[in-house]
Amino acid sequence: MLSKVSKLSDASKQITETAKRIYSDIKKGKKAEVESPIRSLSNVTYNEKQGFFSLKGNMKKRTLSANTVKTFAQTLRLMTLSKALIESNDIATKREAYYVSKNWDAARFKEQPESDSVMDDIEAMFQVNREQLGFIADEHGGSVAGELIVIDKDSSTGRDVRIDCTKFGSGSYSIPSDVESLRFETKAEFILAIETNGMFERLNKHMFWKKSKCILVSMGGVPTRACRRFIRRLSDHTNKPVYVFTDGDPYGYLNIYRTLKVGSGNAAHINEFFCVPRARFIGITPKDIESYKLPTHPLEEVDIKRIKDGLKNDPFVKTYKTWQDALDKLLKSKNRAEQQALAKHGLNFVISDYLPEKLKNNKDWLE
Amino acid sequence: MKDSKISSFTDVQEELKESHKAPIAESKYKAHELAKSQREISIAEFFEKNRHLLGFDNKRKALLTTIKEAVDNSLDACEEADILPDINIEIMEMGTDKYRVIVEDNGPGIVREQIPKIFAQLLYGSKFHKLKMQRGQQGIGISAAVMYAQLTTGKPARITSKIHPNEPAHYYELKIDTQKNRPEIINESEKEWSKDHGTRIEMDLEATYFKGRQSVDEYVKQTAIINPHVTVIYQPPKGEQLMLVRASDKKPRLPEEIKPHPYGVELGMLIKMLQATEAKTIKQFLRQDFSRIGDKASEEILENAGLMNNTKPKDMSRDMAEKLIHGIRNTKIMMPPTDCIVPIGAELLEKGLKKEVNAEFYTSISRPPNVYRGNPFLVEAGLAYGGSLPKEGTLDLMRFANRVPLLYQQGGCAFTESVTSTNWKQYGLQQSGKNLPVGPIVLVVHIASVWVPFTSEAKEAIAHYPEIIKEVRLALQEIGRSLSKYIGKKKRVGEEMKKRSYIETYIPHIAEALKELVGFDSKEEEKVRVLLASLLEKKRGALEAMEFDPSKNKEYDEEFAKIGRDDAEQGEQIE
Numbered sequence: 021m022l023s024k025v026s027k028l029s030d031a032s033k034q035i036t037e038t039a040k041r042i043y044s045d046i047k048k049g050k051k052a053e054v055e056s057p058i059r060s061l062s063n064v065t066y067n068e069k070q071g072f073f074s075l076k077g078n079m080k081k082r083t084l085s086a087n088t089v090k091t092f093a094q095t096l097r098l099m100t101l102s103k104a105l106i107e108s109n110d111i112a113t114k115r116e117a118y119y120v121s122k123n124w125d126a127a128r129f130k131e132q133p134e135s136d137s138v139m140d141d142i143e144a145m146f147q148v149n150r151e152q153l154g155f156i157a158d159e160h161g162g163s164v165a166g167e168l169i170v171i172d173k174d175s176s177t178g179r180d181v182r183i184d185c186t187k188f189g190s191g192s193y194s195i196p197s198d199v200e201s202l203r204f205e206t207k208a209e210f211i212l213a214i215e216t217n218g219m220f221e222r223l224n225k226h227m228f229w230k231k232s233k234c235i236l237v238s239m240g241g242v243p244t245r246a247c248r249r250f251i252r253r254l255s256d257h258t259n260k261p262v263y264v265f266t267d268g269d270p271y272g273y274l275n276i277y278r279t280l281k282v283g284s285g286n287a288a289h290i291n292e293f294f295c296v297p298r299a300r301f302i303g304i305t306p307k308d309i310e311s312y313k314l315p316t317h318p319l320e321e322v323d324i325k326r327i328k329d330g331l332k333n334d335p336f337v338k339t340y341k342t343w344q345d346a347l348d349k350l351l352k353s354k355n356r357a358e359q360q361a362l363a364k365h366g367l368n369f370v371i372s373d374y375l376p377e378k379l380k381n382n383k384d385w386l387e
Numbered sequence: 388m389k390d391s392k393i394s395s396f397t398d399v400q401e402e403l404k405e406s407h408k409a410p411i412a413e414s415k416y417k418a419h420e421l422a423k424s425q426r427e428i429s430i431a432e433f434f435e436k437n438r439h440l441l442g443f444d445n446k447r448k449a450l451l452t453t454i455k456e457a458v459d460n461s462l463d464a465c466e467e468a469d470i471l472p473d474i475n476i477e478i479m480e481m482g483t484d485k486y487r488v489i490v491e492d493n494g495p496g497i498v499r500e501q502i503p504k505i506f507a508q509l510l511y512g513s514k515f516h517k518l519k520m521q522r523g524q525q526g527i528g529i530s531a532a533v534m535y536a537q538l539t540t541g542k543p544a545r546i547t548s549k550i551h552p553n554e555p556a557h558y559y560e561l562k563i564d565t566q567k568n569r570p571e572i573i574n575e576s577e578k579e580w581s582k583d584h585g586t587r588i589e590m591d592l593e594a595t596y597f598k599g600r601q602s603v604d605e606y607v608k609q610t611a612i613i614n615p616h617v618t619v620i621y622q623p624p625k626g627e628q629l630m631l632v633r634a635s636d637k638k639p640r641l642p643e644e645i646k647p648h649p650y651g652v653e654l655g656m657l658i659k660m661l662q663a664t665e666a667k668t669i670k671q672f673l674r675q676d677f678s679r680i681g682d683k684a685s686e687e688i689l690e691n692a693g694l695m696n697n698t699k700p701k702d703m704s705r706d707m708a709e710k711l712i713h714g715i716r717n718t719k720i721m722m723p724p725t726d727c728i729v730p731i732g733a734e735l736l737e738k739g740l741k742k743e744v745n746a747e748f749y750t751s752i753s754r755p756p757n758v759y760r761g762n763p764f765l766v767e768a769g770l771a772y773g774g775s776l777p778k779e780g781t782l783d784l785m786r787f788a789n790r791v792p793l794l795y796q797q798g799g800c801a802f803t804e805s806v807t808s809t810n811w812k813q814y815g816l817q818q819s820g821k822n823l824p825v826g827p828i829v830l831v832v833h834i835a836s837v838w839v840p841f842t843s844e845a846k847e848a849i850a851h852y853p854e855i856i857k858e859v860r861l862a863l864q865e866i867g868r869s870l871s872k873y874i875g876k877k878k879r880v881g882e883e884m885k886k887r888s889y890i891e892t893y894i895p896h897i898a899e900a901l902k903e904l905v906g907f908d909s910k911e912e913e914k915v916r917v918l919l920a921s922l923l924e925k926k927r928g929a930l931e932a933m934e935f936d937p938s939k940n941k942e943y944d945e946e947f948a949k950i951g952r953d954d955a956e957q958g959e960q961i962e
Binding site for chain 2: 022036046047096100103108125
């Protein structure tokens with residue numbers, strides 16, 4: 021599968037083949053069909069050895085009919101755009117692709133979520149990554165600072181460009197949407213992935229990376245695919261651990277940490293390449309809320325729903341008793357705490373006490 | 388309800404007479420003083436002060452009521468004489484808020500000596516308390532109109548009537564002596580009249596003429612809809628004469644008069660009947676003067692009442708009459724005959740609707756007869772849906788009683804309660820709470836009865852008898868079911884059409900995308916389109932056309948439909 025990631029023209033070939041199959045079905049008077057895996061948590065399994073959510077293989081079949089004719093037309097239209105992008109070595113953001121569809125008269129998308137969804141279907145259909153189809157995310161991939169040199173290429177000269185991530189001052193290096201060709205040089209001991217930009221800035225400003233010999237990555241909420249792939253490649257390259265520092269709430273645990281570590285149900289076909297099995301959780305645990313006496317906010321209804329849903333349906337949670345206990349505890353306490361809550365003990369308490377203690381005491385880490 | 392009102396008027400008169408009789412001595416007490424200002428009031432005087440009770444509350448309504456009373460009489464007379472009615476109605480503007488109304492018929496005419504009493508004495512006539520399906524019920528209406536005309540313009544009513552081609556016509560100028568409720572003959576003469584027979588009445592009255600809702604125009608039109616055997620020639624004060632020619636030469640079967648059914652009789656009426664009867668014994672009275680009482684039933688009633696069979700009706704005290712009512716209530720008596728009612732018939736009702744509105748769907752029903760308080764009645768209903776009817780707004784209800792349109796007091800009518808208490812949502816219409824449903828619908832409801840219970844003498848709304856409300860509701864449910872079938876079918880066809888247009892819209896996109904991806908030429912692209920079209924539409928079969936076709940309804944009469952609608956309403960229709 022990894023070879024697929026490097027051979028971009030594969031997607032183009034698959035598109036053409038699918039189109040030919042549909043064409044020949046129509047010629048035979050058969051109703052054409054396209055198939056893609058069901059994109060949901062219910063269609064993934066997890067085992068620790070493998071390290072990521074993998075597809076169970078339940079497929080969604082879309083047969084050309086009066087009810088599906090519009091989506092069918094839109095899917096083929098978007099495949100045409102994708103093929104053109106690949107062949108001209110160009111890219112389009114998801115937003116741009118949505119705007120391109122405005123040329124398609126009745127087949128245009130009304131809102132971007134519609135085009136995003138069809139795009140996800142095409143990805144899943146061919147089991148490729150969005151970038152291989154020529155589409156990229158709208159938002160940037162995250163920020164990096166610390167003991168790392170990224171080797172990129174100058175797009176005009178084709179020569180190597182060495183980017184030293186210690187030299188950005190109070191700023192940072194921005195992860196590009198395509199990270200496949202990046203190379204790395206580093207002497208860091210670990211990678212610290214942080215949920216919020218605020219916390220990243222604090223650690224960067226006080227050069228936490230220098231003191232702890234690490235690379236800081238800001239995810240800014242749920243990590244983008246580029247960010248996930250960047251961390252994965254970095255961790256593969258350095259063979260060093262990845263620590264994830266999030267809020268003490270179900271969003272931080274499940275949507276951010278779990279997605280980074282084992283992937284998601286929605287884009288399960290790419291999990292294999294976008295998971296970071298080495299990731300370990302050093303964020304705020306329910307136990308931390310107690311022992312650090314952190315200020316809290318009450319769990320909202322969506323939080324409670326997320327916890328219950330996780331306990332019931334998430335194959336990752338179901339594998340680890342420690343996570344089930346943590347979520348149970350959070351549910352019972354009815355409260356959550358943010359990273360920034362540590363500021364109660366002083367603005368730099370996180371640097372002076374929390375992180376060093378956490379990093380030393382790996383017995384309390386959650387899987 | 389009607390009965391009680393009438394008896395209360397008579398009571399007023401009688402009580403006043405009593406007080407008059409009492410000798411007034413010296414002004415010893417306050418009561419003596421008050422007695423000086425107490426005097427007899429005639430019914431005519433009473434109505435003069437309470438004109439709203441008879442439908443003369445305002446100038447606009449007065450014009451309608453006057454015409455309506457005259458037309459009711461004309462139609463009743465024609466039908467009784469088995470004549471296909473030709474009615475002439477003319478309204479002339481005589482000055483500010485002054486109008487002349489002329490109504491002329493080809494009826495049997497009225498014998499000379501009866502003319503003054505019929506037109507200029509209240510509560511005179513052949514119809515009072517007669518249990519027969521007809522338009523007039525009391526003998527108040529036309530004389531009330533004459534009185535109203537006289538009160539507002541001071542002019543007498545002019546009546547011409549002829550009973551046979553060989554007889555001369557009689558002409559009268561009549562006023563009502565409102566003190567005595569007696570006709571006052573201003574002028575009387577014999578006259579040449581080219582007509583074979585018929586009656587013509589001419590009155591000058593204070594009124595205002597409007598077009599649109601609740602207008603004379605609308606009344607005339609609805610009268611034509613509900614009486615397809617009638618020809619009306621109508622000359623409004625402005626504009627062209629309208630000829631509404633009969634749609635059917637078939638005269639409705641002549642309704643039969645029936646005797647009252649014991650279940651419907653009240654104490655006051657029973658006492659009057661006991662005084663008026665020719666029967667020698669109470670048993671004979673029961674058998675002769677009521678319907679559905681034979682030997683056995685009369686004996687059972689008297690046994691249940693604890694009365695002797697041979698009691699003389701004249702000897703019956705009030706207490707005994709009350710016992711008799713009790714006896715009747717406790718005896719099982721056969722329901723009254725129902726063949727005395729003549730329905731319009733679902734078919735004719737629908738035909739009338741088709742003439743008036745160009746809709747896409749029509750349905751109608753004539754219910755079997757039923758009984759309320761001993762009075763047989765029958766409900767008919769028709770419905771027109773969609774087509775050129777405006778989509779906004781609530782259901783348009785047209786109410787009729789014994790073939791007379793009811794234009795006022797819709798809110799207080801039992802029909803309205805039946806409509807609002809029916810759940811129209813289950814038939815595919817919108818309805819919020821207990822309101823009229825929303826939708827492009829004209830609904831016609833007709834009640835035929837030997838005695839239509841109105842809420843007032845103005846005969847504008849049907850009283851809320853549970854039996855009537857229920858019967859109307861049953862009729863509505865039946866037409867509701869066929870409406871819902873139609874709406875359901877239309878919806879299914881609409882969805883199918885949408886799917887087909889969907890297919891047509893997106894096929895070219897599939898073909899074009901495949902052309903680019905596979906790399907074939909435009910000729911092949913066209914082939915793919917054709918293949919896709921046949922592939923996707925293959926199994927969809929032929930579709931019944933549900934689109935509204937305005938030319939499909941052959942009965943529709945655009946000129947006719949315009950009558951009684953003001954310009955604004957016509958605008959809505961076009962939209």
